[in-house]
Amino acid sequence: MRRANLTSPPDGTWSGLSLEVQQRPRPDLCLLTAPPHRLLxxxxxxxxxxxxxxxxxxxxxxxxxxxxxxxxxxxxASTARAxxxxxxxxxxxxxxxxxxxxxxxLHDGRWVLSPDPRLRHWNHARRTPAEYWSSMLIEGHPDGYxxxxxxxxSFEIFPLRPMPDxxxxxxxxxxxxxxxxxxxxxxxxxxxxxDCPLILDGHxxxxxxxxxxxxxxxxxxxRTVPEDEAHTATHHAVSAYETELTRFAELRALHGPGVPDGxxxxxxxxxxxxxxxxxxxxPTWAWxxxxxxxxxxxIARDHTAGHWNLDELP
Numbered sequence: 001m002r003r004a005n006l007t008s009p010p011d012g013t014w015s016g017l018s019l020e021v022q023q024r025p026r027p028d029l030c031l032l033t034a035p036p037h038r039l040l041x042x043x044x045x046x047x048x049x050x051x052x053x054x055x056x057x058x059x060x061x062x063x064x065x066x067x068x069x070x071x072x073x074x075x076x077a078s079t080a081r082a083x084x085x086x087x088x089x090x091x092x093x094x095x096x097x098x099x100x101x102x103x104x105x106l107h108d109g110r111w112v113l114s115p116d117p118r119l120r121h122w123n124h125a126r127r128t129p130a131e132y133w134s135s136m137l138i139e140g141h142p143d144g145y146x147x148x149x150x151x152x153x154s155f156e157i158f159p160l161r162p163m164p165d166x167x168x169x170x171x172x173x174x175x176x177x178x179x180x181x182x183x184x185x186x187x188x189x190x191x192x193x194x195d196c197p198l199i200l201d202g203h204x205x206x207x208x209x210x211x212x213x214x215x216x217x218x219x220x221x222x223r224t225v226p227e228d229e230a231h232t233a234t235h236h237a238v239s240a241y242e243t244e245l246t247r248f249a250e251l252r253a254l255h256g257p258g259v260p261d262g263x264x265x266x267x268x269x270x271x272x273x274x275x276x277x278x279x280x281x282x283p284t285w286a287w288x289x290x291x292x293x294x295x296x297x298x299i300a301r302d303h304t305a306g307h308w309n310l311d312e313l314p
Contacts, residue, residue, distance in 0.1 A: 001019055001020065001021050001022070001095070001099040001106075002019070002020040002022075003017050003018065003019050003020070003092075003095055004017070004018045005017060005018075006018055006112070006114075006275075006278070006279060008275060009268065009271030009272060009274075009275055014088050015114065015115070015116065015275075015279075016091065016112055016113050016114035016115055016116075016219075016279070017091050017092070017095055017112070017113045018110065018111070018112055018224070018278065018279070019095060019098075019099075019106070019110070019111040019112070019113060020110055020111075021099075021106050021107060021108055021109055021110075021111060022108060023108070024106060024107050024108055025107065025108055026107060026287065027104060027105045027106055027107040028043060028044050028071075028102050028103045028104060028105075029041070029042075029043045029048075029071070029103055029104055029105040029189075029200075030042050030043075030105075030287060031105075031191065031193060031284060031285070031286040031287070032286060032287050032288065032289040033193075033286045033287070033288060033289060034288070034289040034291075034292045034293045034295065034296040035292065035293055036055075036293070037052055037053035037054075037055060037314065038050075038051070038052055038289070038293060038296045039051035039052070039053070039060070039193055039194075039286075040289055040296060040299065043067070043068060043069065043103050044102060044103055046065075046067045047065050047067065047299050047303050048064070048065055048067050048068045048160065049062060049063070049064055049065065049068075049160065050062065050063045050065070050296075050299065050300050050303070050304070050308075051063075051146075051193075051194065052313045052314060053193075053314075054145075054314050055314055057148060058147075058148060058149065059145055059146050059147045059148045059149070060145070060146040060148075060194055061143070061144075061145055061313055061314075062140075062143060062144055062145070062146060062194075063142055063143045063300070063303075063304050063307075063308045064141060064142045064143075064160065064161065065142070065303045065304075066142065066161065068160040068161050069103060070103075070200065070201040071097065071098065071101040071102065071103040071104045071200065071201070072094065072097050072101065072187065072200070072201035073097070073101075075184050077173070077177070079093075080177055080182045080183070080184055081182055083182070083184070084181075084182060085181045085182050085183070085217070087115045087185055087217050087219065088115075090184055090185050090217070090219065091113050091115065091185075091219055094113065094185075094187055094201075094219060095113055098113075098221070104200070105189050105200075105221070106221075107285065109223060109226065109285075110223070110224045110225065110226060110227060110230075111221060111222065111223055111224060112221070112222055112224045112279045113219055113220070113221050114219065114220050114222070114279070115185070115217070115218065115219055115220075116218075117188060117190075117197060117218050117220035118155060119136060119155060119157065119197070119218065120218075122136070122155060128213050129209065129210070129213045129214055129215050129216075130210050130211070130212075130213035133157075133206065133209065133210050133216060134210055136155075136156050136157050137156065137157055137159060137163060138156045138157065138158045138159070138196065141162045142304075142307060142308075143304075143307065143308055146158065146194055146195070146196060148195055155195075155196060156196050157188070157196065157197055157198075157199060157206075158191075158194060158196050158197065158198045158199065159198075159199050159203055160198055160199055160200075160203075161203060163203055163206070163207050164203060164204050164207050165207070166207065166210075166211040168204060168207070170204040171204050171207045171208045171211060172208075173208075174204055174205050174207075174208030174209075175208045175211055175212050177208070178205075178208045178209050178211075178212040178214040178216075179212055179214070183205055183208065183209060183214070183216070183217065184202070184205060184217070185202065185205075185216070185217035185218055185219045186199060186201070186202030186205050186206045186209075186216050186217070186218050186219070187199070187200045187201040187202050187219050187221070188200065188218060188219065188220040188221065189220070189221045189222070190220055190221065190222035190223075190281065190284070191284045192281070192283040192284045193283075193284055193286060197220055200221070202216075222281050222282075223281070223282045223283070223284060223285065224278070224279055224280060224281065224282055225277060225278065225279075225280050225282060226282075229277075230277050230278055233273070233276070233277035234274060234277045234278075236273075237270055237273035237274055237277060238270070240266075240269075240270075240273070241266050241267075241269070241270040244262050244265070244266035244269075245262045245263065245266060246262075247262065248260070248261065248262025248265070248266075249262065297310065
């Protein structure tokens with residue numbers, strides 16, 4: 001897997017990693033679909049999550065089987081102290097693990113591992129970290145509902161297993177790191193079919209941050225623009241920039257030096273377009289479930305043990 005550091009306009013600060021994945025046509029953590037509107041998330045062939053989209057587009061009924069296993073091995077406290085809360089260093093560490101560990105969602109194509117998921121932008125009421133991040137967790141175990149009308153679309157966090165409480169031994173250990181600023185980031189994976197990020201690793205770390213009302217560090221993995229589309233979008237952005245420079249130059253020639261320099265206006269737009277051309281979100285890939293609806297229903301009966309009423313699902 002090839003990787004490269006990303007920088008964000010206009011100041012060029014580090015903004016994540018670009019990951020180029022090859023020779024992995026199908027991931028171990030795989031999203032499968034069956035008509036009508038049935039979803040299945042499987043890890044190494046084991047069902048992890050069953051879902052049914054509520055038509056026309058209201059949300060998703062879900063059932064967690066309890067079989068999810070994090071692809072990230074336990075993070076040592078000594079490593080956390082050595083990294084000193086550096087999200088950039090953790091991004092490289094997680095990239096290594098995602099590339100080599102079983103049970104990850106990576107497959108062929110371009111990906112971004114970003115430290116600034118859109119989740120942070122919804123705290124308009126300026127609630128405390130504990131209040132805000134608690135409200136951003138999708139509730140329900142083993143079953144529940146992802147409501148796409150919350151926050152203008154979901155944008156909530158989907159735990160793939162029950163969140164531990166503040167008294168859990170792992171949470172207690174992480175609470176100390178939350179206080180001293182060395183808590184490793186929570187690793188998320190954006191899934192467009194659920195319209196929200198799933199927690200790949202860090203359930204206990206997020207619980208610790210909430211318990212201490214500390215802002216959790218986050219790293220979100222998402223599919224991004226294919227290389228050919230990125231080249232095309234870059235070309236269009238540069239062409240639009242040059243057109244604007246020409247327009248402003250003509251205005252200056254006509255009206256004099258009072259007309260501002262076109263680069264002052266078009267430059268920031270170009271920077272944003274170039275950044276989006278390389279890092280924009282793309283839909284999560286899904287594969288057809290062999291056996292279709294019959295197989296989905298068989299898996300649902302076997303793994304929900306009668307706790308999910310299939311007859312009431314849309």
